[in-house]
Amino acid sequence: MAGPLKAKALRNGEWTKVDLEDQAITVDGDFYLVYIQTKKNTESPGLATDEDGPNAERSWQLTSGAFSPSPKEEGNYMIRALVDYEADVPEIISPKAGVITNKDELEIEGKASPGLDVAIYQNDEEIAKVKADQSGAFKEKVTVSSGEHVFTAATVTDKGATKRSTPVKVIIDQTAPALTIDTPKKGEKTNKESLTVEGKVTDDHLDQVTVNGKKATIKEGKYSVRILLENGKNMIKVTAKDAAGNKTTKKINIDVQYEAPEISKLTPAENVHLASGESVKISFHSREKLDATFVIHMPLTNARSKLQNTTELPLREVSSGTYEGYWTATSTAKAKGAVIEVIVRDDYGNVTRQKASGTLNINEK
Structure with missing residues (x-):
């Protein structure tokens, strides 16, 4: 040679x-x-x-x-x-360009000429100098703050330095997404077997929003997804995650009851004759804490019954699950076979209606 x-x-x-x-x-x-x-x-x-x-x-x-x-x-x-090793321009191989992370410390790794010093620059400022090993590999840990950082490296000898390596831009994002749950409201009661969860989400590098593990649709800072519900207490857990790994999670509980109340032991069970001033007792059993009313449906041939047909009268819960009320015949009321219908509503929006088997004969001789 x-x-x-x-x-x-x-x-x-x-x-x-x-x-x-x-x-x-x-x-x-x-x-x-x-x-x-x-x-x-x-x-x-x-x-x-x-x-x-x-x-x-x-x-x-x-x-x-x-x-x-x-x-x-x-x-x-x-x-x-x-x-003497030839001084080649180094290459930064980690982190990759465009990486978004929430870490406050990065390990810069790369390849350079074996045995030579490598200067590492962060946003054009030299922050470290490390020697490449005999295989040419070098690495150094550096601290970073939130924002964009551009890393380069150059091989340095007593005769000068090589050109800088290809820049590697890294984004440090340490801010978690801002998240709200707008629908449904905390503690809401519903009789639906499914509903749409909606809210707002904000993040510069948003990756996804999940609701009870199901990925939501995101558009113009709003997310939505339809989920299935179970009878009873349901926890809705919404998690927003960004590309850096930051997460925000919010939870609310709602109460679901999609089975309507049942009515039993409805009275009167037999026909009742009423003269003016006489009363009939209306009672039944169902769930407790219901909104209970009744209506007297007059026969269609009785033109004077219009007011009673459209008016719901209250029933009172006299003991747990037992409801009672009274209706008194007036001198102007007259009907044969008037029907009593009770209506119960719960806090979830369920409605049950049932007619008594006993009818009313009012001021009929």
Whole structure:
């Protein structure tokens, strides 16, 4: 590859150095340096050997025109190569460009010329200097604050520095999404088997919104998704997550009852005759804490019954689940076979109507 080159041997115990820089020698693997005696051995400088260290089995000698391994007992020939590595422009391989994270510390990793110093820059300011290992790998941990950061690197030698590496932009987002649950309201009662959960969400790097694990549709800062409900207490859990990994979770409970109340033991069970001033008792059993009313449906042939047909009269819960009320016949009321209908409503919007089997004969002889 180069040579032979003449050099003057030192005899003072120091290394004899031969500068080959002007030879522009480039290698990418193993190579050998050869010491050639130009005179017989008694007239040439001696070549020192290392007899104390482990034998590397990389020392050879040329005798009678052929190379052969030197005897192990002679040790390792003391020939060393001082190598300068070519200063290549580094490459940052981690983090990747465009990464969005919420971490306040990053590990910058990359590749550069083996054994050379690498300067790491953050937004054009040098923040660290690290030496690449023998494989060319380098890494360094750096602290970061919220916002955009551009990282570059350059190989640095005593002769100067290479160009900067390709910039890597990283976004640090440590702010969780702003989130509301607008529909339904906390503690709301409903008789629906499904409903649409709606609300608002705001984040610069929003990734998704889930409601009870179901991905919501997001449009213009609003999210919505339809979910199924179970009878009883239902917890609605909304989670907004951004690309950096920040999360906001909100929860509300609603009460669901989509089974309408049942009415039992409705009276009167038999027909009742009423004269003016006489009353009939109306009663039944159902769930407790219901809104209960009744209506008297007069026969269609009775024109004077219009008011009663459209008016609901209250029933009172006299004990748990037992409702009672009274209706008194007036002198102007007259009907044969008037029907009593009770109506119950719960807080969930369920309505049950039932007619008594006993009818009313009012002021009929």
